[in-house]
Amino acid sequence: MEAVNAIKVLLVDDNQKDADELTALLQGASEICFEITHLKHPRDILAACEEEAQHVLFVSQALLDNFGAEGIHKIREAFPALPLLALAHLDESPLPLLQNQKRGGQLADDVVVKGFIDSKSLVRLIHAEIQHKRLVASLSDLLNQQNVLFDELTGLPNRLLFMDRLNQAVTAAKRDCSKFAMLVMDINECQALNEQLGRDSVDGLLASVAKRLQGCIHSPDTIARYSGDKFAVILTKIENTAQVAKVAQIIQRVASEPYEVEGEPMFLTASIGASIFPADGGEAKKMLNNVEEALVNAKEQGNETIQFYHPKTQRTIEKQLRLEKEMRLAWARGEFVIHYQPLVEADTTKTVGIHAQMRWSHPERGLVEQDEFFKLASETGLLFPLTDWLMRTVCRQQLEWQEQGLPAVPISVNCGVELLKRDDLADSLDKLLKDSGFDPSFLILEFDEAVLAANKEIAGSRLHALKDIGVTITLSDFGGASSSTKLIQNMPIDNIKLSDELHLGFREQNADYVKATLMLANSQGKAVMASGVRDEEQAKFLHEHGCHVLQGDMFSKPVGIEQAVTLLKQSEVSALFQERADLAAKHLSMNELGSSEGRVSRL
Numbered sequence: 001m002e003a004v005n006a007i008k009v010l011l012v013d014d015n016q017k018d019a020d021e022l023t024a025l026l027q028g029a030s031e032i033c034f035e036i037t038h039l040k041h042p043r044d045i046l047a048a049c050e051e052e053a054q055h056v057l058f059v060s061q062a063l064l065d066n067f068g069a070e071g072i073h074k075i076r077e078a079f080p081a082l083p084l085l086a087l088a089h090l091d092e093s094p095l096p097l098l099q100n101q102k103r104g105g106q107l108a109d110d111v112v113v114k115g116f117i118d119s120k121s122l123v124r125l126i127h128a129e130i131q132h133k134r135l136v137a138s139l140s141d142l143l144n145q146q147n148v149l150f151d152e153l154t155g156l157p158n159r160l161l162f163m164d165r166l167n168q169a170v171t172a173a174k175r176d177c178s179k180f181a182m183l184v185m186d187i188n189e190c191q192a193l194n195e196q197l198g199r200d201s202v203d204g205l206l207a208s209v210a211k212r213l214q215g216c217i218h219s220p221d222t223i224a225r226y227s228g229d230k231f232a233v234i235l236t237k238i239e240n241t242a243q244v245a246k247v248a249q250i251i252q253r254v255a256s257e258p259y260e261v262e263g264e265p266m267f268l269t270a271s272i273g274a275s276i277f278p279a280d281g282g283e284a285k286k287m288l289n290n291v292e293e294a295l296v297n298a299k300e301q302g303n304e305t306i307q308f309y310h311p312k313t314q315r316t317i318e319k320q321l322r323l324e325k326e327m328r329l330a331w332a333r334g335e336f337v338i339h340y341q342p343l344v345e346a347d348t349t350k351t352v353g354i355h356a357q358m359r360w361s362h363p364e365r366g367l368v369e370q371d372e373f374f375k376l377a378s379e380t381g382l383l384f385p386l387t388d389w390l391m392r393t394v395c396r397q398q399l400e401w402q403e404q405g406l407p408a409v410p411i412s413v414n415c416g417v418e419l420l421k422r423d424d425l426a427d428s429l430d431k432l433l434k435d436s437g438f439d440p441s442f443l444i445l446e447f448d449e450a451v452l453a454a455n456k457e458i459a460g461s462r463l464h465a466l467k468d469i470g471v472t473i474t475l476s477d478f479g480g481a482s483s484s485t486k487l488i489q490n491m492p493i494d495n496i497k498l499s500d501e502l503h504l505g506f507r508e509q510n511a512d513y514v515k516a517t518l519m520l521a522n523s524q525g526k527a528v529m530a531s532g533v534r535d536e537e538q539a540k541f542l543h544e545h546g547c548h549v550l551q552g553d554m555f556s557k558p559v560g561i562e563q564a565v566t567l568l569k570q571s572e573v574s575a576l577f578q579e580r581a582d583l584a585a586k587h588l589s590m591n592e593l594g595s596s597e598g599r600v601s602r603l
Contacts (some may be wrong), residue, residue, distance in 0.1 A: 007126065010048055013060040013087060014040045018114055022087065028119040034512065042067040043454045045075050054082060061088040063106060072107045083129035086111045097222060109133075149572050151225040152202055154210035156411040162232055166284045169234050172195075174235075180277050181244040182291050183233040184253060185213075188269045188303050190229035193401050197212050201261055202229075205268070210513050216247065241276060241308070242376075248272045248306045248531060257303065269303035271295060280309045294494045321375060335361045338393055339558035342567055343412065343529070346543040349496035350570070353410040353444065353529070355551055357392045358386065370414070387419055391429065395438035397561070406568045412444035417451045421458065424464035433469070440470035446497065448477045453487055460491050467492040474529065479517040488524045496521040498547070500532035509540075518546040 007550035009026060013019040019038055026034040039048060042063050048054070057075075064072060076084065086108040109129055112122065112156040149161040155163065169180050187209065193202050206229065213231055217223050231358050232252070238244055252270050259266040273295025281287045298307035314497055330336060336358055341355035360368040377383040396410045419425060434438050445466060452459045452475065463473055474495040475488065486497070498517065521528045530542050531550030542550060556567060 006035045006599065007055045007130075008052065008382075009034050009056050009058065009126075010039065010045065010054045011036055011058045012039045012042055012045060012063060013058070014063060015060065018060065018087065021111075021114065025117070025119050025122050029123045032123060036228075042071060042075070046078060048062055049075075049079050049082065052224050055130055058087055058112070059084065059108075061111070061512060066071040069107060076107075082135045083109050083126075083133050085109060085125070085129065087114055088112070089114055090116065091591045099324070112542075123537045133201055154207055154287055155586050156210050156214070157222060157224040159224065159232075162226060163224065163284070165222045165224075165234060165289065169236055170277065170282075170287070172236070172380055174282075175202060177263040179234075179279075180238050180529045181238050181241075181274060182277070182287050183235070183244070183248055183251070183272055183274050184226055184291050185233070185255065185270045185272045186232045186254070186295060186299065187229040188271055188299070191295075191296060197456065204267065205259055205261065208259055209268070213251060213255070215374075216251050216254055226411050238276075243304065244274055245308075247324055248274060251539065252304060252306065263452055271298040271303065272306045273298050273309070275309040279311055321392045323373075325374060327373060327382060330360055330362070331385070335363070336386065336389070337361050337560065338390065338397075339367075339560055340411075340564040340567075341558040342556050346539070346547055348549050349550075349555065350408070351409055352549060353412055354564070355412045355558075356390065356391055357414070359558075365460050367591050374414075375417060383416060383418050384422075387415070388428075388432070391432055391443075392436065395433065395443070398434070398438060398442060401565070401568065404565075406565065408442065409568075410444050410472065412446055414446045414476070415449075417448075417455060418452060420447065424460055427470055429466070429471070430469040441472065444495070446474040446476045449475050449487070449499075451476065452491065456487075463491050463493070475526075476531075477522060479514075485524065488526065493526060495527045495549075496524065498542075499530040514541075515545050524547040571578065582593040 011019055011022060013022070023036050023038075026036060026471075037048060037054075041043065042059060045057065047567070059067075070399075072084075076082075084107075088111050090113055110125065111363070112125070117125075140214060149158060150156065151158045163177075166182065172178070174178050187206070190202055190206075193205070206225075210231065211235075213223050217233060217235070220236055222234040224232050233247070235244060235247060255270045256268060258269065273291045275281065275287050275291040277287060277293055280290045288441065294307045294309040298305040301307065318344075321420075337360075339357050339359050340354045341357065343355060344350060345352050358370040360370075360373055360375075362368050374383065377386050390413055394413060398408070398411055422428070430440075447459075447463075452463075466473060472494045473492060474497055475491075475493045476497040477498045477499045479499040487493075498514075498521070516527060527548050528546055529549040529551065530547045531551040533539050533542065533550045533554050535554055539550055539554060559567065578591045
């Protein structure tokens with residue numbers, strides 16, 4: 001119990017002797033001070049409590065009986081946090097006081113039998129009753145608060161709580177320099193259904209919609225019942241508008257799945273307006289106005305439309321959604337192909353490997369490079385199947401080339417951050433290699449330096465697991481602002497590939513920086529590579545300053561299967577990989593998985 005100067009006791013008893021005995025008991029408790037007010041009749045209780053707040057109320061049982069249940073309930077309703085203890089004699093039965101009555105529950109919280117309680121026991125009882133009443137009052141306040149802040153029909157936060165969380169989101173986004181999104185969804189058919197089915201049926205539908213929508217978002221995001229047939233969502237710390245559009249699509253799809261009303265299927269459609277902070281308004285009120293405007297625009301365009309407030313954002317989203325649809329069709333139609341670009345030894349220009357790159361053979365745009373669609377593939381869930389297809393295809397292609405008597409060279413592929421985050425990356429790749437019969441030492445996985453730097457916690461363990469199955473690891477795009485020797489030293493990296501932007505500008509004012517970067521890369525004892533090489537001057541500069549392997553249009557543009565075969569037939573494999581090629585031939589004939597000694601571990 002919280003510390004107080006004195007516990008205020010209101011004692012109501014018309015028997016002076018009994019009142020004096022209770023007063024003596026309380027005053028005999030030396031550990032705490034009691035301020036006692038003595039009344040003769042219960043009718044004065046309300047006025048006394050209104051004049052000065054009391055901590056506990058003692059009333060003679062005889063007076064309670066005479067006062068009646070109705071008078072007692074008025075006191076308890078006016079002061080619900082005030083414990084009421086009845087003072088009874090031994091020959092009086094307290095049971096009626098403690099039994100639940102039809103009007104408001106028991107009349108007294110407890111009964112003190114006169115002459116059969118000491119000071120310490122009485123003080124403990126008072127403490128317990130005060131604590132209990134305060135706890136009940138706190139729970140009651142909490143329940144009342146719940147009723148104020150949550151929608152009774154759906155159990156979701158109501159508009160009042162939503163506005164509070166919207167203001168919190170604005171404050172947090174300003175503090176963290178982050179973005180968040182607000183969506184408002186309107187069920188289009190509710191007004192017509194009200195007239196057709198009645199309010200009760202529509203309420204049941206709205207409750208079902210709310211239940212489905214709760215599965216579409218995760219903490220700390222918020223979904224609320226914004227008003228009658230509208231639901232609102234706050235998506236915190238978003239990375240891009242495509243992410244917002246994706247959530248909006250999921251919400252729209254989930255809301256439109258069939259419902260059952262009176263045994264018949266019922267279909268709903270939803271329009272969604274969206275706004276992004278801070279681009280669409282730097283304050284909560286502005287966000288609300290803009291998202292409402294976006295919703296109006298969505299409804300004007302017809303059912304099941306998602307409309308962003310800013311026209312430029314809307315155009316970007318429409319382009320991404322159109323591209324996503326085309327991409328899924330392309331996957332189904334087999335429009336993705338693989339092109340190969342040779343990796344050459346800098347001092348001999350002999351082929352030492354091939355870089356496999358995906359291309360999208362678009363029916364209208366022609367060949368689309370993987371940089372243009374890899375990010376979208378990641379956002380649409382297509383990256384995993386595309387990467388799996390790429391790995392299987394290059395493994396099969398390498399084995400076919402070997403069967404044709406072509407030189408065996410390592411094949412390099414790019415790996416995105418989503419691939420790195422897969423818990424089963426090494427196991428699934430190991431199974432793929434074993435199933436195909438491909439020697440893992442001939443597979444080079446390229447991971448962007450920025451990706452590894454941003455995912456250090458998982459990158460180290462993932463790369464070690466990959467090294468355990470025998471593949472080679474290249475750190476690509478090296479030389480940017482995030483370059484770190486610790487990253488190279490702490491992770492099992494075999495090769496370092498320079499950033500194109502870094503070395504392509506060596507003729508201008510950064511030649512010294514390129515030299516320093518090459519020196520840093522070589523100091524780590526790794527093979528150093530460079531892609532994007534365009535002419536002899538650039539190739540010479542890179543070679544002279546420690547670049548071992550070059551890749552670029554100067555040697556060959558990325559080409560299809562037939563041209564890749566021609567390149568391999570015309571090339572002499574560098575001595576750097578002759579041993580590896582011999583091992584591959586032996587592996588192919590004996591169906592072994594790189595068990596021979598002397599395997600080359602890096603370029």
